[in-house]
Amino acid sequence: MSEEDKEQQITLVDEHGNEELYNVLFTFDSEDYGKSYMFLYPSDAEDDAEVDIQAYSYVPDADGNADEGQLNEIESDDEWKMAEEVLNTFLGDNDED
Template sequence: MDNEEQKITLVDEHGNEELYNVLFTFDSEDYGRSYVLLYPSEAEADEEVDIQAYAFMPDENHDLGEGELIPIESDEEWDMVEEVLNTFLGDQDQD
C-alpha cells in the first residue's frame, strides 16, 4: 500500500476520533526508531496543515501496522524530524 493511501485514526484525550493520512514514514539510525508524519485527511490539497509526527514500532514487514504511536519528546529528535520533513517538502517542490 502506498503511503498516500494509508490512513490512521487518532483518538484525543476526550475520546474524539480524527482520521489522518500518512505523509511518509522513515527510519533513523541515530535514534534507532521509525517515524510517521501525518496530516488531517479532511485537508484540502492546497491548504496549509499542521503535520504531526510520532515514533512507532514497525511490524514484521517494517510497516506502520497496528502498533502504538510514541510521542517525540527530545528537542534533538524533533530537530532531526523537522530536517527530514523539510528535505521531503523541498523534494516535493522540485517535482
C-alpha cells in the same frame, strides 16, 4: 513516496475520546535513534490549505505495519530537530517535482 504510504490512513483518538482520520505523509527510519517515524496530516485537509503536519515515532506491529503499531510522541529536542530536517528535505524535494 511509495504507493503504500499514499494509501495509509490512521485514526487518532484524542484525550476526550474523539477520533480523527489522518493520512500518512511518509515514514522513515533513523539509524541514529534506532526508531521509525511517521508524519501525518488530517485526511480532510484541503489541497490548497496550510496543513498541520504531526510527527510521531512508532513501533510497527508484528507484520511491520505502521497503521496497527504503537505511536509515541517525540520527546527530545534533538529528535524534533532531526525530524524537522527530514520533513523540510521531503517538502523541498516535492516542491521541485
